[in-house]
Amino acid sequence: MMTAQTAQQHQLAGGLAVEVVETSSLGDRSYLATDGDVAVVVDPQRDIDRVVALAGRLGVRIALVLETHVHNDYVSGGLELSRLTGAEYALSAEDEVPFHRRGLTDDEVVDVSDRLRVRAVKTPGHTYHHLSYVLEGSEGPVAVFTGGSLLYGTTGRTDLVSEDDSEPLARHQHASARKLADMLPQATHIYPTHGFGSFCSATQAEGDSGTIGDEQQNNPALTLARDEFVEQTLSGLDAYPAYYAHMGVKNAQGPAPIDLRAPTQADPDELRRRLEAGEWVVDLRSRKAYVRSHLAGTISLGLDGPMVTWLGWMIDWGAPITLLGETSEQVATAQRELARIGIDEFAGAATGTPEELAADRAQLAQLPTATFVDLAEARKNGGADGLPNPDVVLDVRTNNEFNSAHVTDAAHIPLYELKDRVHELPAGAVWVHCGSGYRAAAAASVLESAGRDAVLIDDLFGNAADSGVELTHGS
Incomplete structure (x- = not known):
């Protein structure tokens, strides 16, 4: 089962178009840019079936998969998408990885078709080796995929490499934003990966779309002097999810393909044993349903909110997890969400009402x-x-x-x-x-x-x- 995605198509000059693939639970976006025949995919999430299905609906061939950086907030699907489709896989030449990829350098151009090409632009700040990608058509630059560099009204955070690197990376971030603003026309559309609720954003992003000209008016990286920007950026940084420590490692090693096979079903007696052992048994229903009735000891993390972020942040990494849903669709959705941050194995799952899942009535609880x-x-x-x-x-x-x-x-x-x-x-x-x-x-x-x-x-x-x-x- 694929989670719902909002179809957003942006028509650009020169017959080019950009499709936005939302992953709202993590606050990120991936992109598919196309000339109508071939496509470039930027920063795909691990569940690549969404992108493959999109390309199929559009009738385009994926020819190039790009990563703006080695991601810290999710497991990338780029390597597997490349393997599945035969598309070329590219990221910064400075990122040392054990798998085959095309290493891109600053100002290097990849000709995808006669009407579509991509120019790599070195934009350190979010990471040291970060690249942005300028989408160029027959009329020149029309869009730029900025990853964790220039976001809507803000920039990507600069403390994910290490706390000691936060200040130098903030200085790089200021310079990178200005580099993009100086080299691109004001009408160039900006397509960031982060900034829609992701903790990879330095501050809350403003708006849902924008251009270089828009950012020149309101983005602190383009309106503040360097030292003031650095001070403001560093002072605004807060904690970020603990699971981030595992994402960069997985992405640098080369992530395994996603596995969405259904977890083993747990019966009421097994659920009671796991709860008595203090294991993580997660209730995926809304909190409105949870307060009315739930199994005592379960944790309320409904699918109507950012379940994946908070569960990934709260657990001890590798701890056994059991998923409880009213339906198998809820469990499948949670499984997909958690796979995006590298949680692939589950102790089990169960579906039904609390009354159906309780081994005895004494397990049932309410929350005032x-x-x-x-x-x-x-x-x-x-x-x-x-x-x-x-x-x-x-x-x-x-x-x-x-x-x-x-x-x-x-x-x-x-x-x-x-x-x-x-x-x-x-x-x-x-x-x-x-x-x-x-x-x-x-x-x-x-x-x-x-x-x-x-x-x-x-x-x-x-x-x-x-x-x-x-x-x-x-x-």
Whole structure:
């Protein structure tokens, strides 16, 4: 089963077109550029069947597969796509890899057809060997695939190589952005890989499309002097997912083909054994369904949010995982999402309602929920209708989010650290919140698994102040 993708086709000058392949769960985009007969694919995700199907619908032959850099946030499908289609595979000549590829250098041109060619441009910053690719037609440059270099209103983060390299790479990033702006016409379309929620983005990207001219007006790399840009970039960097440490290694070694065979089915007794052993058993349903009924000890990470990012960040790498879904389609979707970050093996899977998956009724649990209005009332009156007193208010957002504004006297443990730090929380009932409710649901399930009484504040943090909750601004 393929996850749904939004078809976006951009018609460009000279009869060229760019198809956007969204991977919204990871905040990334891949691209297929074509002249109507042959195609170039840029930064494909590991599940290449989406790209192959797209090429088939368009009736084009994939002739070239490009990587802008050795990716840190997902396992690439480029090598396997090249093997499957016979397309040439290319990345920076400076990236030392054990597999066959064409090594490209700065300003090197690849003629894909009489109407389509690609020019490699060295743009270090996100990584030292990063390349951007200028798409050129009969009328010259029409688009540039910028990977983790120039994004919409921001740039790629510069601390993924190492913390010590963050500042020199930020200086490179500033120079690379200006190099692109200086060499390309203002009407040149920009197609970045990151910036749609990916933690590879230095800051939240702005907008969904843009040109070189647009970025010259609002991108800090093009509006700020170098030192000011470097200072701003470094000061804004926050933690990034722990699984990133494994992605670059896999991509540099040459990723194995994706394996989407269904996991072994686990029966209710097996599920109970795994839960009693403290294994990761992940409930893929929405948090609305989870709070009504779930197996005690399961972790709420619904497919209606960035499940793959948070599960990959929270687990100990290599820990056994069991997937629970209402349907086999949910399990298959989760399996595909997790394969994109290199999680290929599962302890098992099961489908059905909690009542159907429970070995006995004692396993079934519910999770109380509240709003920020309830929190304000409970703090004022010592409790809210049917809910325990909020002895602890826990904020599980990121450091930058918390430092910007937070509930006064709230404890702060980012979600990705919670399972190892539950013991730091004071005794009593824990009311937990995030920015929207998704991470808080995961946190509440972690707390419940640790034997704590938890209340999920299923509300937007933006509603807190108007609900009467006192906030503290700034760190």
